Amino acid sequence: MKPRFALRSSMPWWRGPALIAAAAIVTFLLSAIVIRWAGGDPISAFRYMFISPLQTKFGFTESILSATPLVFTGAAVAIAFRAGYWNIGAEGQLLAGTIGATWIGIHAESLPAIIGVPLILLAGMICGALWALVPALLRTRLGIDEVVTTLLLNPIALLIISGLLNGPWRNSETGFPDSDVISKSTQLPIIWPGTRVHLGLAIGVVIIALCWWYVGKMAGGLKLRAVGMSPGAARIAGLPVERTLLITALVSGGIAGLGGSSEVAGVAHQLTTGISSGFGYTGVIVATLAALSFIGSLCIALLFGVITVGSFSASRALQIPSTIGEFVQSVLLLTVVAALVIQKYRVVWTRGKK
């Protein structure tokens, strides 16, 4: 007897949740081994990771704060992928955005906030789009694959930050390679008093809504989807394939760059080389896990925010290595995507060869 996967024709409503639960159990069992090995208690570790961030206002707002950059990169990746433009460079574009934002932030001493805030956002967006421009032109003009170019521009963006921080933007007070704190007038206002949740989140949600509207409801979005699904057929239907790709790439870069602004102006208030903990790469996971849906990306980003906050709590409370939090995340990621696929199939046992 050999197992074979066959597409199931109907799906009982409980299968999805049941399989997700199974994924959670597998994750728990696997993680429990490592957590035990590190001397921690698996059950409380899980409580810290997944439940306690949602139990307090502090935990919750910190979770959405952590999710904020992922909202931007998730949207940036999703819109590019929807158009069939494989932008693996959201990381670099976000970093470019932080550069633009910082430049405004440290030079805009005497502006009123009403000008300073839009300016710093705009600067990040423009820089992100510019960072996306070269790979996009190479792709649309010369047919050069964007995966390599966007990917390799990521470390270069980080090196530019490093160069700026070791050079002209070195902290004038400490001499440490992090920039001066940006001027108050360019810092994003807090939108939830008493917490650190800032305007960046609201902008991220608006971006998600705009993307959702544009891609799903507007003429340009239909063109974008057609180009992404079948560029050949789109070209035959007279759609401007190259222009669509170019514009989408720039929009994607701009959104990622805006995410950079949001980080600099919203939380960090200064530029450091560690400003992004791989938000661009995580954005790829966020968007693909959400099957490139925007609303889905928003939810997944929030989930990632919760887990990020939770795993630090678990690590601190139980004195287990903080990397175990990442370990649990990775196992959960793999088991959940497996479960989502498995639920579509049923296993059929077939007779083997005689």
Next chain:
Amino acid sequence: MIEVTQEIIGASLRIATPLALAALGELVTEKSGVLNLGVEGIMYGSAFVGIATAAQTGSLTTGLIAALVTGAAAGLIFAFLTVTLGVNQHVAGLGLTLFMISFSNSANRIMFTADGGQVSVDPWRPFNFGGPIFSQYWITYATFLIIVPLTWWLMRRSGLGLKIRAVGENPEAADVAGINVTKTRYTAILIGSLYMAAGGAFITLAFVGSFTINIINGRGWVALALVIFGRWKIGRLLAGAALFSLVNAGQLQLRLLPSFSDVPFEILLALPYLAVIVGLAVSGRNVPYPGAYLKPYKRH
């Protein structure tokens, strides 16, 4: 001048070794139509397990075997997810990378560094056959003298290679021809993962002799880029690896020259990446992706 040139060539062979291994592994995998973004993680996990085992057993060979077994295990997980289940390859690959790195870092902490230690071994030493160019580790020799031609033979001249290319281009056609698509893709992923594992193990067991977090530091991503740069051709891939490594070795020497010593070092560090992008822009357009790239195959 000649000496410096020789030094640069010698250094680039070293730098290129893990890159070439990982990139060749990725090439074999991608030729079967599967993108393995787990390359960074497989290198990382193998580098760790390799040295951890070598340190515990006192045998570098055992360490290498453990590294390869780790690579194979990771490859199997990845193959199960992407080939058997048909999970999105981007997610599975990135997830695998996260998994391998976080596991290695956790294990490293628990086993070695929690109280200030570090795992290290007396690594393999380079042979010295005269001159900097020929002073290389056995893995480097094995890579360029055995693995490269072997891989070329595998892909161009063996039945398995033909099958791998066929399932990567048109799995339906391969299936109709009686080829077991699943088995072929598993095989390609496994071979690829073993190469990646060897690349990771090279760094800890031969080149450095110790493990610190971040040991791979993005070399897997570079390997990934080299495959596309090489347009899935071994010759071009090696040319890309050579370009990257030569510029890398060259920039190290460049900074030491008095006339370059005030150039911000970041510019020099960015050169290898720029070189690959420029190389691509000058030479490569319309990338011939394998026909079934990223597409799971399932019969009805």
Next chain:
Amino acid sequence: MNSHEGVGATHGGTAPSIFLRGISKAFGETIALSDVSLDLRAGEVHALLGENGAGKTTLMKILYGLTQPDTGLIEADGVQLTINSPRDARAAGIGMVTQHFSLVKNMTVVENIALASASTFSLDLGVVRKEIKAASERFGLEVSPDAVISTLPVALQQRVEILKALMSGCSYLILDEPTAVLGPQDIDSLLDVIKRLRSESGIGVVLISHKMAEIEQVADRVSVLRRGKVVSSSSVSGISTQELIGLMMGTDEVAVAQRRTSKQLVGNPILALNGVGVNIEMGGLSEVSLDVHPGEIVGIAGVSGNGQAELVRVLSGTLAIDKGSIVVEGNTLGKNSPQSLMRAGVGMLGEDRHASAVHALQVMENLVLDCIDSFATRFQLKQKEILQHCESAIAQFEIKTTPKQALGTLSGGNMQKVLLARLFSRKPKVAIISQPTRGLDVMATRYVRSLIMKASTEGTAVLLVSEDLDEVLEIADRVAVMYRGAVIGIVDGSTATRETIGQLMAGITK
């Protein structure tokens, strides 16, 4: 089951060699096959007939191990076969040439054929090359072993497919719509090959086709599938074409296209090609001059590979011209880009419907793909209008679909109707239509042809490129024959015959 003879009964002394018994298969909600039984015999050509979506391909995929049946079994010479994969089928002596070829496009002929037999390590292409030579001679299927598949014309690709199957030593060969993609000459030679395989090598052939003439020409027996059931199985000599069509369609009414009398050409041509030349490596166009008047259907005939494809590409704007000019409504186009042609009112139906269809998008979205902006405000698509537009198109063109269904899930005929609806609803001044009925069943074919005629009656100028000579003769007002990249002659459609056109196609001018 309304079979003319009991399944499993002996027939003319030849023992039936493969039985399919009680095969059922459902895809989700769709029941593709229900309780189908069929018998195949060595040395016999068995034709399978049925509308699009009747289940022919599914049945054969099951026999070849590409699809697993839900129930049913397969027997050979009284022994039950387990066919879980093509590998099993090949071992049982069954070979198949699939409807959409199963060749690895950027590999060579030898590599493709070696695939089937390759073991892990040894791969001696030299040996395979020799075997190909031998087999080519034996079966009369000439191919050059080192050509890359994608550079071969369709007929040759098909030859490779057949060779591949034969070289695996099959005694049964399934051909799924092999003639759909071929021009008349190639069809004739394929039918010859089939006859030889049957009589000289004793191979049992399953031939799926929508063309009655072919079936009458080569088949020994014919089975008709309708909506997943075998409704008839009999010897070809014992049943008439009309009967077959009746069986296929059931009670459905069959629209028959009425041949029009060629009309007088009035006014100026709406589309004119003046000495258009294209230089490309292979083929190209030389000095093509042609005009089409409003309300006229100009057919382009020719042996495939004589410039028809290039002509279509020129008129779709994807191949730049090097010489000459294109004039639409008296205005010379500066550059033949897709946009400029569309703006001038030239519409297209490409030869490969799958290449023009965005499979994952809905039918209604595909229907407006070429005029999205006119269905949108600044801020959003006018969903209601698109839906109305789609519904009226579905009604007007009799498309079996709902507006929100993904286009990729439609049958070939319905997909083609959607694309025609998209083309005609823009009211193009000129419609370039290429291979419109390829792979469609009898009814869909007739319907599509009547649509084209209707459009032309309403004033659209149609340039019809088709490899199906009957189609051209049936509906074209004038027929232009292409030979080596040039228009070698133009004849009047009402007086043209297969013979006159055949001569031109062979390059013979009086």
Next chain:
Amino acid sequence: GGNTGSDEATTDTAAGGSEVLSVVAAYSSAIEEPWDGVIHEALQELADAGEITYKYIDKIGYASGAFERTLRQIAEEDKPAIIMGDSFGNEESARKVALDYPGIAFVMGSGGGPAEPNFSVFDNWIHEPAYVSGVLAGSLTKTNILGIVGGIPVPEVNRIVNAFIAGAQSVNPNIQAKVNFINSWFDPAAAKEAALSQISAGADILFAERAGVIEAAAEKGLLVFGNQMDQKAISPEFVVTSNVWNMRPTVNYILDQVKAGSYTAQDLKDFSMVAKGGATLAEINTGVTGGVPADVVAKAQAVMDSIKSGVFRVDVNEGIPAGSVTK
């Protein structure tokens, strides 16, 4: 794991006397990174000896305000007497949190100054032993070329590297120093490759600011100087000595202050310098291949003594060293 002492034990911060204080450390980087590793080691030793309870969290990073969140959680939930850590790159948030919890002593590795009422700063001021290492290196080199591989050119790295070069040039004005940065705290392969390039450019003595360099020296049979911790164990034949940072004086001082209830914000720099034992030169390893001549050892000892006694002050130079430095 680093779980020591009673889990939930919280100590009344205001109390004095000899009772056990609780310390929680928050490290931006990982404890595998030597800078944080030194602090961790000192606290772990004290915890093992039962003098404090100690918890830590590392690899917090610099992104999305994680550091501020962690500090607040520590302050709210663990309520320790002392929070230690490194606030480089997280300066603004660390200071903000400290202001909100005046009852807790915030003792942070920082490039800035102390802040009232409770924010003290420290740093690794091991430029003095680095200078002495330089003296040794300058005396031992035959090619007059020294190779130095650093991680990221932050001030604390720069001043060590610059002091090493200055020490070497003080005994040998012909010294040429070759300096590479790998722009990462961890990439031993890159560091080793950089060191090898320096060796090929003539360097015969190396300074291993980062991991990977000692390995290069060992492979080529050259002498090498370690950093942060005594790194002799990695390669006893080739590591001459190491510039050692010792956090115990700093920690002891803080513990005393807190216990005595007299803690105030201050710059703890002095406790990480030679005079107070916070910076030392590891015992000179005369057993290295080729040995270290007695007069060279004596010379180094003399410089060390004059630093200790305050007679000699090593200049602090935090500029980024060029790739090739000559006098």
